[in-house]
Amino acid sequence: MRVSLPPVLLRAARAQLAPVARLGSSEARMSTIAAGQTVPSPGAPPPPAPQQPHHQATTPQQDAERQRRARRILREAVAATAPRHDWTREEVSAIFYQPLMELAFQAATVHRRFHNPAEVQLCTLMNIKTGGCTEDCSYCAQSTRYQKGTGLQAKRLETVESVLEAARIAKENGSTRFCMGAAWRDMRGRKNSLRNIKEMISGVRAMGMEACVTLGMIDEEQARELKEAGLTAYNHNLDTSREFYPSIISTRTYDERLKTLGHVRDAGINVCSGGILGLGETSEDRIGLLHTVATLPSHPESFPVNALVPIKGTPLGDRKPIEFTSMLRTIAAARILMPATIIRIAAGRKTMPEEQQALCFMAGANAIFTGEKMLTTECNGWDEDAAMFGRWGLEPMKSFQKSPAPAGDVAGRE
Numbered sequence: 001m002r003v004s005l006p007p008v009l010l011r012a013a014r015a016q017l018a019p020v021a022r023l024g025s026s027e028a029r030m031s032t033i034a035a036g037q038t039v040p041s042p043g044a045p046p047p048p049a050p051q052q053p054h055h056q057a058t059t060p061q062q063d064a065e066r067q068r069r070a071r072r073i074l075r076e077a078v079a080a081t082a083p084r085h086d087w088t089r090e091e092v093s094a095i096f097y098q099p100l101m102e103l104a105f106q107a108a109t110v111h112r113r114f115h116n117p118a119e120v121q122l123c124t125l126m127n128i129k130t131g132g133c134t135e136d137c138s139y140c141a142q143s144t145r146y147q148k149g150t151g152l153q154a155k156r157l158e159t160v161e162s163v164l165e166a167a168r169i170a171k172e173n174g175s176t177r178f179c180m181g182a183a184w185r186d187m188r189g190r191k192n193s194l195r196n197i198k199e200m201i202s203g204v205r206a207m208g209m210e211a212c213v214t215l216g217m218i219d220e221e222q223a224r225e226l227k228e229a230g231l232t233a234y235n236h237n238l239d240t241s242r243e244f245y246p247s248i249i250s251t252r253t254y255d256e257r258l259k260t261l262g263h264v265r266d267a268g269i270n271v272c273s274g275g276i277l278g279l280g281e282t283s284e285d286r287i288g289l290l291h292t293v294a295t296l297p298s299h300p301e302s303f304p305v306n307a308l309v310p311i312k313g314t315p316l317g318d319r320k321p322i323e324f325t326s327m328l329r330t331i332a333a334a335r336i337l338m339p340a341t342i343i344r345i346a347a348g349r350k351t352m353p354e355e356q357q358a359l360c361f362m363a364g365a366n367a368i369f370t371g372e373k374m375l376t377t378e379c380n381g382w383d384e385d386a387a388m389f390g391r392w393g394l395e396p397m398k399s400f401q402k403s404p405a406p407a408g409d410v411a412g413r414e
């Protein structure tokens with residue numbers, strides 16, 4: 001029998017304790033402080049930076065040795081000329097907990113080796129089937145479980161014509177990737193819908209745009225059909241660490257998500273898979289997510305970093321916003337761990353000041369969602385983003401242009 005309490009409530013108390021139990025070292029203290037940054041006690045002063053722990057259990061020599069090891073891990077990671085898939089948890093942790101300015105600087109260095117740092121991919125996301133989803137993702141307005149509280153009206157699958165019209169508008173405004181999201185658990189028994197979605201994909205590709213869909217879990221055959229229709233990328237987020245995941249979703253497992261990613265990869269479709277920050281997870285959970293994606297057989301072509309947008313009526317509707325430093329730290333660590341991947345600032349960008357976005361671009365983010373809406377939440381508009389690009393000397397990435405910059409070519413791009 002399934003207990004129907006919102007799973008996130010069950011995790012809250014142990015979230016802060018887990019890192020200490022697991023590590024018992026200066027790393028444990030760093031984790032605990034970092035976790036405290038995410039979920040501060042009401043009225044508490046800001047905690048110190050995670051890279052400057054106060055500790056009593058280890059000697060200064062042991063601490064100095066740990067710091068030396070962490071610096072060596074970072075140095076070697078930054079010097080790498082090709083993506084690695086054999087990261088240990090200790091290495092991910094050592095990179096993640098670097099002093100933030102150093103981490104951002106080193107991530108920017110890696111970014112310049114693998115990408116043109118002036119280019120940012122513009123994607124537009126359309127909700128092609130709204131609400132009525134049987135899953136219980138605690139952050140999502142589209143789950144039927146929270147419909148009473150959110151008041152979201154479910155809608156059937158949009159027509160092919162209306163979707164292609166929206167894609168045309170997105171293209172006219174400069175977007176090069178068009179993402180189509182449907183609120184479904186999976187694609188079982190949805191033959192007609194799949195046929196229409198394949199038409200949408202072909203239509204988007206015929207406009208010269210990259211096509212991405214997110215439809216829930218899919219099997220090998222469905223992945224193959226989507227590939228044949230011309231699908232560029234399939235989005236299926238892991239959301240968070242394996243350990244924290246059951247606190248957020250109970251209706252499908254982490255392994256089921258990984259299985260879908262495997263079907264997508266095997267079909268030759270680019271994998272887009274990322275996380276959501278601000279769910280109540282600790283820094284250790286962010287490290288767990290990064291470790292999982294950075295050790296997949298191939299890195300996701302795209303890693304979206306979402307900041308939770310709390311929606312009233314969902315179990316996470318009252319959560320406080322994630323600190324910007326946690327967002328920047330996650331983006332910078334992801335850039336070093338997955339140097340060739342496109343890192344996408346996804347949900348939550350609407351409330352980020354422009355200077356914060358610029359810091360993210362400097363530290364390795366190179367894609368955004370732009371347009372009118374992101375599924376059920378507000379999105380920065382095309383004009384607003386074009387003006388920002390002008391101020392910061394950024395330019396839109398062209399379709400299918402994800403070409404790494406030549407090694408050593410930091411400033412001299414044509």
Ligand code: SF4
Nearest residue numbers: 133135137140143183
């Ligand atoms: S996130 Fe996706 S799978 Fe989860 S409830 Fe929302 S629409 Fe359904």
